[in-house]
Amino acid sequence: MRAWLCAAIALGALFCVPVDAADRIVVGSKIFTEGYVLGELAAQSIEASKPGVPVVRKLGMGSTGILFQSLNTGAIDVYADYTGTLAEAILKQPQLRSVAEIRAALLKMGIVISEPLGFDNTYALAVPEEFAQREGLHTISDLARLHSSLRAGFSYEFMDRQDGYPGLTERYRLGLDPAHVNRMEHSLTYQAIDQGAVDVIDVYSTDAKIKKFKLRVLDDNLGYFPTYQAVWVARAGFVSQYPAQWRALRQWQGRINATTMQDLNAQADIDKRSIAQVVAGFRGSTVRSQTLAGQIGRRTLEHLWLVGVSLAFSIFIGIPLGILAVRHRRTGQVILTVSAITQTIPSLALLCFLIPVFGVGTKPALAALCLYSLLPVVLNTFTGIRGIDPRHLENARAFGLTPGQILRRIVLPLASPSLLTGIRTATIVSIGTATLAALVGAGGYGVPIVSGLSLNDVPTILTGAIPAALMAWAAHAAFDLLGRFIIPAGLQRSP
Amino acid sequence: MLELEHIYKAFAGKQVLTDVSLAIPTGATCALIGSSGSGKTTLLRITLRLIGLDRGAVRLDDRPLADFGHEAWADRIGYVPQDGGLFPHLTGQQNVTLVARLRRWHPQQIAARIAQLQELVALDTAVLQRFPHELSGGQIQRVAIMRAAMMDPAVMLLDEPMAALDPLIRSALQQELKAIFARLGKTVMIVTHDLAEAAFLAERITLLHDGRVLQTGSYPDLLLRPADPFVTSFIKAQRTLPPAADLQ
Numbered sequence: 001m002r003a004w005l006c007a008a009i010a011l012g013a014l015f016c017v018p019v020d021a022a023d024r025i026v027v028g029s030k031i032f033t034e035g036y037v038l039g040e041l042a043a044q045s046i047e048a049s050k051p052g053v054p055v056v057r058k059l060g061m062g063s064t065g066i067l068f069q070s071l072n073t074g075a076i077d078v079y080a081d082y083t084g085t086l087a088e089a090i091l092k093q094p095q096l097r098s099v100a101e102i103r104a105a106l107l108k109m110g111i112v113i114s115e116p117l118g119f120d121n122t123y124a125l126a127v128p129e130e131f132a133q134r135e136g137l138h139t140i141s142d143l144a145r146l147h148s149s150l151r152a153g154f155s156y157e158f159m160d161r162q163d164g165y166p167g168l169t170e171r172y173r174l175g176l177d178p179a180h181v182n183r184m185e186h187s188l189t190y191q192a193i194d195q196g197a198v199d200v201i202d203v204y205s206t207d208a209k210i211k212k213f214k215l216r217v218l219d220d221n222l223g224y225f226p227t228y229q230a231v232w233v234a235r236a237g238f239v240s241q242y243p244a245q246w247r248a249l250r251q252w253q254g255r256i257n258a259t260t261m262q263d264l265n266a267q268a269d270i271d272k273r274s275i276a277q278v279v280a281g282f283r284g285s286t287v288r289s290q291t292l293a294g295q296i297g298r299r300t301l302e303h304l305w306l307v308g309v310s311l312a313f314s315i316f317i318g319i320p321l322g323i324l325a326v327r328h329r330r331t332g333q334v335i336l337t338v339s340a341i342t343q344t345i346p347s348l349a350l351l352c353f354l355i356p357v358f359g360v361g362t363k364p365a366l367a368a369l370c371l372y373s374l375l376p377v378v379l380n381t382f383t384g385i386r387g388i389d390p391r392h393l394e395n396a397r398a399f400g401l402t403p404g405q406i407l408r409r410i411v412l413p414l415a416s417p418s419l420l421t422g423i424r425t426a427t428i429v430s431i432g433t434a435t436l437a438a439l440v441g442a443g444g445y446g447v448p449i450v451s452g453l454s455l456n457d458v459p460t461i462l463t464g465a466i467p468a469a470l471m472a473w474a475a476h477a478a479f480d481l482l483g484r485f486i487i488p489a490g491l492q493r494s495p
Numbered sequence: 496m497l498e499l500e501h502i503y504k505a506f507a508g509k510q511v512l513t514d515v516s517l518a519i520p521t522g523a524t525c526a527l528i529g530s531s532g533s534g535k536t537t538l539l540r541i542t543l544r545l546i547g548l549d550r551g552a553v554r555l556d557d558r559p560l561a562d563f564g565h566e567a568w569a570d571r572i573g574y575v576p577q578d579g580g581l582f583p584h585l586t587g588q589q590n591v592t593l594v595a596r597l598r599r600w601h602p603q604q605i606a607a608r609i610a611q612l613q614e615l616v617a618l619d620t621a622v623l624q625r626f627p628h629e630l631s632g633g634q635i636q637r638v639a640i641m642r643a644a645m646m647d648p649a650v651m652l653l654d655e656p657m658a659a660l661d662p663l664i665r666s667a668l669q670q671e672l673k674a675i676f677a678r679l680g681k682t683v684m685i686v687t688h689d690l691a692e693a694a695f696l697a698e699r700i701t702l703l704h705d706g707r708v709l710q711t712g713s714y715p716d717l718l719l720r721p722a723d724p725f726v727t728s729f730i731k732a733q734r735t736l737p738p739a740a741d742l743q
Contacts, residue, residue: 391577392580392582394545395574395580395582397545398545398569398572398574398576399593400565400566400567400568400570401594401597402565405597409597410582413584414582414583488584488585489626490583490584490586490627490628491584
């Protein structure tokens with residue numbers, strides 16, 4: 001009992017460390033190539049500024065929502081975004097078009113934006129060049145002729161934004177067949193169009209893949225898409241606390257045009273150079289690169305840490321909760337229902353809910369993993385104990401065993417096969433789910449998976465996916481071995 | 496001497512035991528017999544202190560139940576559950592020594608007691624190292640008896656000791672059980688629904704019906720001088736009985 005209490009306190013302390021740690025600047029980024037490039041540019045520019053302040057990179061954190069929440073809670077200090085996105089997704093005032101208007105509105109929320117960096121990365125529709133020539137497509141209006149047979153692959157964000165698909169169909173009177181409109185992860189739409197699975201996709205106008213996949217960007221002849229000028233978005237507190245660093249970022253205002261940005265994106269996306277090298281080349285400096293083995297080693301440690309802590313939590317909290325659920329029926333129903341509901345929350349949504357509480361980094365990831373690994377342990381503890389023949393428990397009482405002795409000597413050993421199954425399931429779920437931790441900057445095997453996915457770079461994905469699969473397999477084997485030591489020999493009947 | 500005096504017990508308003516009295520002199524063997532629903536299991540659980548009673552008293556050697564601590568009482572009553580009730584995750588020996596180890600007996604003391612009991616029930620050391628699922632029905636019963644006798648209790652309480660055994664083993668073990676009881680010299684209470692078994696093992700039989708004691712006496716008493724018409728019908732309902740001629 002004392003051990004459980006100590007562990008609970010230690011875990012509590014872990015989560016209670018204040019989010020805003022001392023002198024360091026946290027740079028975030030969106031989860032696509034350009035986001036990474038601009039995030040890295042911010043990080044390297046701050047690192048090169050005087051006086052030096054350590055920089056923490058939380059790159060590839062996900063969508064605007066996650067980044068903006070992180071900015072609000074002080075979990076990150078600065079990232080790059082687009083004026084159109086800020087007006088639509090954050091301010092919910094899509095009618096705001098000028099930088100000055102958007103800046104004034106954001107300032108009321110304690111957010112500062114820079115002047116535009118110099119390029120406009122707006123939404124656009126692209127079709128294969130060959131298809132465009134065959135069908136004589138030049139403008140979005142031209143699509144209206146084909147609408148019933150047209151197959152589209154649109155990203156989730158594009159489908160859901162007011163200034164995306166819904167408004168587009170209205171403005172251009174496009175009557176696409178809903179059965180032919182596929183919602184997809186953005187980086188996969190290029191593969192889909194390249195393989196001829198779809199005819200039209202949404203793109204960002206600076207995207208290097210437009211050239212790589214020989215696509216034609218259709219002219220927005222009705223001027224539907226708002227402008228998406230890239231700007232630095234920062235906490236007001238950061239701007240006042242680090243004026244020199246803010247200046248270092250603003251040196252790029254008006255200095256990156258669309259061609260430059262497309263080129264930087266192409267170096268990362270098509271030439272497969274590391275983002276750090278691409279940015280360093282642009283800035284005219286060099287970076288030390290880490291070996292693949294070193295990277296995998298570091299990520300293994302990060303991943304093990306995530307899985308280990310959440311597992312310790314699920315054991316020290318989940319097993320007592322399972323025992324409690326057996327002893328008190330009503331409490332038990334509540335515990336089981338709550339942990340089952342937690343399990344049904346999509347992991348990305350759960351991470352999003354946890355950011356305001358824990359900030360970004362390891363803490364929200366650990367909290368989410370703990371919640372996910374709780375159910376298998378609670379449920380298996382519950383069913384394991386409930387499955388014990390009640391006569392054994394009554395006999396133990398008749399022999400004069402105290403409740404504590406019954407728990408340790410009879411109940412836990414008899415339930416141990418089920419308990420171990422629960423812990424094994426929790427471990428394997430954790431190893432898989434922990435790859436999503438990279439979305440909130442917690443590191444681990446998810447980092448190459450997430451960045452590889454957004455760069456459409458399969459080898460990079462594999463440097464995360466293969467070790468994760470190996471870790472799951474190793475955990476499986478380890479539990480088989482562990483079972484031989486933990487499960488009493490009398491219960492290990494060979495089939 | 497184990498005494499149960501004027502015991503009343505009701506569950507949710509339903510009277511299960513009414514004025515039940517039973518006394519087993521030290522060293523005697525008594526059988527508590529009745530069909531299912533007669534209240535014999537409730538009486539057993541009261542004697543084991545697993546449940547309380549509404550009225551009445553339980554006394555061991557003139558000391559009331561309340562005088563004993565929970566563990567002290569458990570150590571005075573050696574219990575053999577139905578089917579042996581061995582814990583499946585422990586070997587035979589671990590089952591036998593569980594309570595002694597929890598009471599922090601010295602290992603030498605435990606070993607000495609094991610040796611005594613092994614001789615009593617005639618079990619090999621190798622058999623004691625096996626897990627319950629590796630033991631035969633007869634071996635399980637012997638291990639269970641060793642476990643019950645381990646703490647040197649005043650009373651041995653056996654719940655349907657033969658119920659799960661096949662008839663041939665049952666008959667052999669009955670003989671042996673009788674010899675074990677004789678050597679142990681302890682007060683023994685056997686709870687059973689089998690009159691033949693009760694008649695063979697116990698000198699006194701108490702017949703329980705609908706929560707009341709209908710008659711206490713020897714088998715010939717029950718057969719020849721039934722106190723209630725139900726006693727006769729209960730005896731007639733048993734399939735294998737020694738013919739009356741053998742008893743005269």
